[in-house]
Amino acid sequence: MWGANNIYSLRTPGGDIRENVRIKGKILPGTDPSEANPLAPGDLVTLVEEEGGVRILERQERRNVVHRWNRKRRKMQAIAANVDTVFVVAAPEDPPYRPNFVDRVLVMAEFAGIPAAVILNKADKETPPEVAHHLAILKGLGYPLYRTIAGDAARRLRREEDLPSFRRDTAGTVSVLVGRSGVGKSSLVNSLIPEAKLTTGDTSTKYQRGRHTTTLAKQVISLDPRAGGAMYIDTPGVREFDLLGYDCNEIAAGYREFLPFLPHCRMPGCTHLHEPDCSVLAALAEGEITRERYESYQRLALNILEERH
Ligand SMILES: Nc1nc2c(ncn2[C@@H]2O[C@H](COP(=O)(O)OP(=O)(O)OP(=O)(O)O)[C@@H](O)[C@H]2O)c(=O)[nH]1
Numbered sequence: 001m002w003g004a005n006n007i008y009s010l011r012t013p014g015g016d017i018r019e020n021v022r023i024k025g026k027i028l029p030g031t032d033p034s035e036a037n038p039l040a041p042g043d044l045v046t047l048v049e050e051e052g053g054v055r056i057l058e059r060q061e062r063r064n065v066v067h068r069w070n071r072k073r074r075k076m077q078a079i080a081a082n083v084d085t086v087f088v089v090a091a092p093e094d095p096p097y098r099p100n101f102v103d104r105v106l107v108m109a110e111f112a113g114i115p116a117a118v119i120l121n122k123a124d125k126e127t128p129p130e131v132a133h134h135l136a137i138l139k140g141l142g143y144p145l146y147r148t149i150a151g152d153a154a155r156r157l158r159r160e161e162d163l164p165s166f167r168r169d170t171a172g173t174v175s176v177l178v179g180r181s182g183v184g185k186s187s188l189v190n191s192l193i194p195e196a197k198l199t200t201g202d203t204s205t206k207y208q209r210g211r212h213t214t215t216l217a218k219q220v221i222s223l224d225p226r227a228g229g230a231m232y233i234d235t236p237g238v239r240e241f242d243l244l245g246y247d248c249n250e251i252a253a254g255y256r257e258f259l260p261f262l263p264h265c266r267m268p269g270c271t272h273l274h275e276p277d278c279s280v281l282a283a284l285a286e287g288e289i290t291r292e293r294y295e296s297y298q299r300l301a302l303n304i305l306e307e308r309h
């Protein structure tokens with residue numbers, strides 16, 4: 001299931017693609033009217049055959065859901081459902097690597113209880129030392145890292161780096177790719193599944209803004225029967241990945257290395273920013289939490305607190 005503006009494309013268990021399917025009625029059973037969007041790519045739905053075609057009758061219970069904060073609508077928005085792995089896609093440059101962006105996607109994945117990994121695409125470009133440093137921190141925390149080359153660059157250089165192992169590791173599973181505009185998410189999906197555009201009916205619209213290509217709105221699911229039905233959900237690139245729908249405690253628990261310390265703060269509802277006897281601050285002082293990751297938490301927590309006032 002994928003789509004937008006309440007018109008969806010579906011894949012039936014038989015493998016057929018049904019396009020332009022609408023929801024039956026105003027509110028979809030199985031959803032909450034306060035949700036920004038009732039259906040996201042990866043959702044499983046029940047259909048009903050009606051005069052004039054099939055309609056979506058209900059959303060089946062979700063195993064998990066990937067959210068991001070929708071700035072315009074000021075709500076958490078589901079960007080994918082029922083996924084096995086969240087892949088944060090970044091590049092060494094063009095667009096520049098933003099450690100905070102990567103951390104925020106990882107926090108969201110932790111919060112959703114979904115395993116996460118990092119893809120450094122455009123591995124043909126030189127990796128600046130500060131990027132390598134952040135990636136080393138994440139690797140040390142147990143997040144798998146893939147360095148890939150995709151699209152035209154891969155064809156030109158005849159090199160894909162870790163793309164084959166990424167393909168192997170994701171075979172038969174559902175992956176969602178999250179990253180800033182221009183890091184190469186669509187190129188990756190196309191490299192994995194050359195006919196992706198055909199099977200998705202090319203629902204994405206691209207336009208040039210500055211140097212980066214941006215996918216508008218629609219999310220694309222690609223299915224590769226050769227990879228045991230691997231599914232890749234390509235989300236539209238975003239400039240920022242906000243998590244304003246969460247509170248500081250939830251955010252702190254998304255920094256996985258903070259977890260052992262969180263129960264030991266003295267103040268109830270400790271924000272780990274300034275409180276006395278804060279065990280996160282103590283762990284930072286002891287070098288058990290890196291300054292980079294603490295500062296990333298700090299920035300995110302301050303964002304959230306500012307938003308509340
Ligand atoms: N050098 C190099 N360029 C790449 C690589 N992968 C993608 N590109 C280029 O990067 C640009 C952006 O790629 P896209 O696949 O459109 O990026 P995206 O992340 O899908 O962007 P949005 O759809 O806007 O979110 C294109 O010009 C690609 O050809 C790579 O591995 N190396």
Ligand SMILES: [Zn+2]
Pocket residue numbers: 265266270271272273275277278279280281
């Ligand atoms: Zn604390």
